[in-house]
Amino acid sequence: MPEKVKTDLGFADLQCRKSDVGRISRIAKAAYSFNRRFFGKEIKKPFHIIICYSRKEFDDIWGAETDAWLTGFATKTGTIVSFRDDLIRKYNPRKEATLAGTLRHEINHIFYFQIYGSYxxxxxxxxxxxxxxxxxxxxxxxxxxxxxxxxxxxxxxxxxxxxxxxxxxxxxxxxxxxxx
Amino acid sequence: MKRHGRAKILRMLALYSKTGTKKGFETAFKREFGYPVKELEGRVFKRP
Structure with a gap:
Protein backbone atom coordinates (compact mmCIF):
# COMPACT_ATOMS: atom_id res chain seq x y z
CA MET A 1 0.00 0.00 0.00
CA PRO A 2 1.48 3.41 -0.97
CA GLU A 3 2.66 5.44 2.00
CA LYS A 4 0.99 8.68 2.98
CA VAL A 5 2.74 12.01 3.05
CA LYS A 6 2.00 15.01 5.24
CA THR A 7 1.48 18.36 3.50
CA ASP A 8 1.20 21.72 5.23
CA LEU A 9 -1.74 23.69 3.83
CA GLY A 10 -1.23 26.64 6.19
CA PHE A 11 -4.56 26.24 7.99
CA ALA A 12 -4.19 22.44 8.34
CA ASP A 13 -1.93 19.55 7.56
CA LEU A 14 -3.13 16.99 5.07
CA GLN A 15 -2.20 13.30 5.24
CA CYS A 16 -2.84 11.40 2.04
CA ARG A 17 -1.06 9.45 -0.68
CA LYS A 18 1.47 11.44 -2.67
CA SER A 19 -0.50 10.95 -5.87
CA ASP A 20 -3.55 12.64 -4.27
CA VAL A 21 -1.78 15.63 -2.71
CA GLY A 22 -2.34 18.18 -5.49
CA ARG A 23 -6.00 17.41 -6.10
CA ILE A 24 -7.06 17.03 -2.46
CA SER A 25 -5.09 20.14 -1.41
CA ARG A 26 -7.07 22.21 -3.90
CA ILE A 27 -10.37 20.75 -2.65
CA ALA A 28 -9.40 21.36 1.00
CA LYS A 29 -8.31 24.96 0.33
CA ALA A 30 -11.57 25.72 -1.44
CA ALA A 31 -13.55 24.14 1.42
CA TYR A 32 -11.61 26.21 3.98
CA SER A 33 -12.18 29.47 2.05
CA PHE A 34 -15.85 28.62 1.73
CA ASN A 35 -16.19 28.31 5.52
CA ARG A 36 -14.12 31.44 6.19
CA ARG A 37 -16.65 33.36 4.09
CA PHE A 38 -19.58 31.62 5.80
CA PHE A 39 -18.42 32.51 9.33
CA GLY A 40 -16.85 35.84 8.32
CA LYS A 41 -13.65 35.09 10.22
CA GLU A 42 -10.46 33.07 10.31
CA ILE A 43 -9.72 30.37 12.85
CA LYS A 44 -6.39 30.37 14.61
CA LYS A 45 -5.65 26.77 15.51
CA PRO A 46 -4.37 24.54 12.68
CA PHE A 47 -6.18 21.22 12.32
CA HIS A 48 -5.50 17.89 10.64
CA ILE A 49 -7.07 16.22 7.64
CA ILE A 50 -6.54 12.48 7.25
CA ILE A 51 -7.66 10.73 4.07
CA CYS A 52 -8.43 7.03 4.56
CA TYR A 53 -8.10 4.33 1.94
CA SER A 54 -9.87 1.50 3.76
CA ARG A 55 -12.72 1.02 6.22
CA LYS A 56 -10.30 -0.59 8.67
CA GLU A 57 -8.10 2.49 8.73
CA PHE A 58 -11.19 4.69 9.20
CA ASP A 59 -12.51 2.51 12.05
CA ASP A 60 -9.13 2.45 13.78
CA ILE A 61 -9.18 6.25 14.02
CA TRP A 62 -12.85 6.30 15.13
CA GLY A 63 -11.96 3.69 17.76
CA ALA A 64 -14.72 1.18 16.93
CA GLU A 65 -16.55 -0.31 14.00
CA THR A 66 -18.48 2.38 12.13
CA ASP A 67 -21.74 2.05 10.23
CA ALA A 68 -21.21 1.61 6.50
CA TRP A 69 -22.81 4.95 5.51
CA LEU A 70 -20.35 7.09 7.53
CA THR A 71 -17.70 8.55 5.23
CA GLY A 72 -16.30 11.47 7.23
CA PHE A 73 -16.11 12.89 10.73
CA ALA A 74 -14.40 15.59 12.77
CA THR A 75 -13.04 15.05 16.29
CA LYS A 76 -12.98 17.47 19.20
CA THR A 77 -9.21 17.44 19.04
CA GLY A 78 -9.32 18.99 15.57
CA THR A 79 -8.87 16.07 13.22
CA ILE A 80 -10.99 15.55 10.12
CA VAL A 81 -11.11 12.01 8.79
CA SER A 82 -12.55 11.26 5.37
CA PHE A 83 -12.40 8.63 2.68
CA ARG A 84 -11.08 9.44 -0.78
CA ASP A 85 -13.78 10.34 -3.38
CA ASP A 86 -14.08 6.86 -4.87
CA LEU A 87 -14.75 5.29 -1.47
CA ILE A 88 -17.19 8.07 -0.53
CA ARG A 89 -19.17 7.19 -3.65
CA LYS A 90 -18.94 3.50 -2.79
CA TYR A 91 -20.10 3.77 0.84
CA ASN A 92 -22.30 6.85 1.06
CA PRO A 93 -25.91 6.01 0.16
CA ARG A 94 -26.47 9.60 -1.00
CA LYS A 95 -25.48 9.73 -4.62
CA GLU A 96 -24.63 13.43 -4.41
CA ALA A 97 -21.88 12.84 -1.78
CA THR A 98 -18.40 14.07 -2.77
CA LEU A 99 -15.07 14.76 -1.07
CA ALA A 100 -15.60 18.50 -1.65
CA GLY A 101 -18.97 18.36 0.12
CA THR A 102 -17.56 16.21 2.92
CA LEU A 103 -14.67 18.61 3.54
CA ARG A 104 -16.94 21.68 3.45
CA HIS A 105 -19.14 19.89 6.01
CA GLU A 106 -16.36 18.73 8.35
CA ILE A 107 -14.36 21.98 8.15
CA ASN A 108 -17.57 23.77 9.13
CA HIS A 109 -17.56 21.68 12.33
CA ILE A 110 -13.97 22.73 13.04
CA PHE A 111 -14.86 26.43 12.60
CA TYR A 112 -17.95 25.97 14.76
CA PHE A 113 -15.93 24.32 17.54
CA GLN A 114 -13.08 26.84 17.46
CA ILE A 115 -15.41 29.86 17.40
CA TYR A 116 -18.16 28.71 19.76
CA GLY A 117 -16.24 26.18 21.88
CA SER A 118 -18.73 23.36 21.40
CA TYR A 119 -20.15 20.76 19.02
CA MET B 1 -33.95 28.70 10.72
CA LYS B 2 -33.47 29.48 7.06
CA ARG B 3 -35.76 32.48 7.18
CA HIS B 4 -33.74 33.95 10.05
CA GLY B 5 -30.63 34.15 7.87
CA ARG B 6 -27.00 33.32 8.44
CA ALA B 7 -26.07 36.54 10.28
CA LYS B 8 -28.80 36.11 12.86
CA ILE B 9 -27.93 32.45 13.44
CA LEU B 10 -24.25 33.29 13.93
CA ARG B 11 -25.17 36.10 16.33
CA MET B 12 -27.32 33.67 18.31
CA LEU B 13 -24.43 31.16 18.43
CA ALA B 14 -22.06 33.86 19.68
CA LEU B 15 -24.52 34.62 22.47
CA TYR B 16 -24.84 30.90 23.26
CA SER B 17 -21.07 30.41 23.40
CA LYS B 18 -20.86 32.68 26.46
CA THR B 19 -22.35 29.84 28.53
CA GLY B 20 -22.10 26.77 26.29
CA THR B 21 -24.95 25.12 28.17
CA LYS B 22 -28.27 23.80 26.91
CA LYS B 23 -30.10 26.36 29.02
CA GLY B 24 -27.84 29.06 27.60
CA PHE B 25 -28.70 27.94 24.09
CA GLU B 26 -32.42 28.07 24.81
CA THR B 27 -32.05 31.58 26.23
CA ALA B 28 -29.92 32.78 23.29
CA PHE B 29 -32.35 31.27 20.79
CA LYS B 30 -35.33 32.98 22.37
CA ARG B 31 -33.54 36.30 22.72
CA GLU B 32 -32.42 36.36 19.09
CA PHE B 33 -35.46 34.84 17.38
CA GLY B 34 -38.21 35.85 19.75
CA TYR B 35 -39.70 32.40 20.34
CA PRO B 36 -38.58 29.27 22.24
CA VAL B 37 -36.67 26.49 20.48
CA LYS B 38 -39.46 24.08 21.47
CA GLU B 39 -41.74 26.07 19.23
CA LEU B 40 -39.39 25.45 16.31
CA GLU B 41 -39.73 21.70 16.95
CA GLY B 42 -43.48 22.09 17.00
CA ARG B 43 -43.50 24.07 13.76
CA VAL B 44 -41.18 21.71 11.93
CA PHE B 45 -42.49 18.39 13.16
CA LYS B 46 -46.11 19.45 13.64
CA ARG B 47 -46.41 18.14 17.17
CA PRO B 48 -49.40 19.02 19.31
Missing amino acids: EPAWLLEGLTLQPPFEPFTLMENDKKRLKGPLPHLIYSTNGKTFFKQAPFLYSMAFLATRH
Missing part, protein backbone atom coordinates in the same frame (compact mmCIF):
# COMPACT_ATOMS: atom_id res chain seq x y z
CA GLU A 120 -23.59 21.44 20.48
CA PRO A 121 -26.44 21.65 19.79
CA ALA A 122 -25.82 18.72 17.47
CA TRP A 123 -28.94 19.41 15.37
CA LEU A 124 -27.80 22.95 14.56
CA LEU A 125 -24.17 21.94 14.04
CA GLU A 126 -25.22 19.34 11.48
CA GLY A 127 -28.14 21.30 10.10
CA LEU A 128 -26.03 24.30 9.09
CA THR A 129 -24.03 22.10 6.74
CA LEU A 130 -26.96 20.23 5.23
CA GLN A 131 -28.26 23.30 3.45
CA PRO A 132 -27.04 24.43 0.07
CA PRO A 133 -24.45 25.51 -0.87
CA PHE A 134 -22.61 23.27 1.64
CA GLU A 135 -23.68 19.95 0.30
CA PRO A 136 -26.88 19.02 -1.47
CA PHE A 137 -28.93 16.95 0.97
CA THR A 138 -32.25 15.34 0.31
CA LEU A 139 -34.40 13.12 2.47
CA MET A 140 -34.25 9.50 1.38
CA GLU A 141 -37.24 7.15 1.51
CA ASN A 142 -35.98 5.65 4.79
CA ASP A 143 -35.78 9.11 6.36
CA LYS A 144 -39.32 9.93 5.27
CA LYS A 145 -40.66 6.67 6.76
CA ARG A 146 -38.82 7.29 10.01
CA LEU A 147 -40.16 10.83 10.26
CA LYS A 148 -43.73 9.52 10.20
CA GLY A 149 -43.14 7.61 13.44
CA PRO A 150 -42.69 8.90 17.00
CA LEU A 151 -39.87 11.44 16.96
CA PRO A 152 -37.32 12.29 19.60
CA HIS A 153 -36.76 15.99 20.30
CA LEU A 154 -34.14 17.85 18.35
CA ILE A 155 -30.93 16.18 19.45
CA TYR A 156 -28.69 18.43 21.57
CA SER A 157 -25.73 16.12 22.30
CA THR A 158 -24.10 13.12 20.68
CA ASN A 159 -21.06 11.08 21.56
CA GLY A 160 -19.21 8.15 20.05
CA LYS A 161 -21.31 5.60 21.94
CA THR A 162 -24.75 6.93 21.07
CA PHE A 163 -24.01 8.42 17.67
CA PHE A 164 -25.10 5.53 15.48
CA LYS A 165 -28.41 5.19 17.36
CA GLN A 166 -29.10 8.92 17.05
CA ALA A 167 -27.79 9.48 13.53
CA PRO A 168 -30.85 8.18 11.62
CA PHE A 169 -32.92 10.92 13.26
CA LEU A 170 -30.20 13.51 13.75
CA TYR A 171 -29.52 14.34 10.12
CA SER A 172 -33.06 14.31 8.79
CA MET A 173 -34.40 16.33 11.73
CA ALA A 174 -31.47 18.75 11.57
CA PHE A 175 -32.08 19.19 7.86
CA LEU A 176 -35.77 19.96 8.38
CA ALA A 177 -35.26 22.25 11.37
CA THR A 178 -32.61 24.40 9.68
CA ARG A 179 -34.47 24.47 6.37
CA HIS A 180 -37.56 25.84 8.10
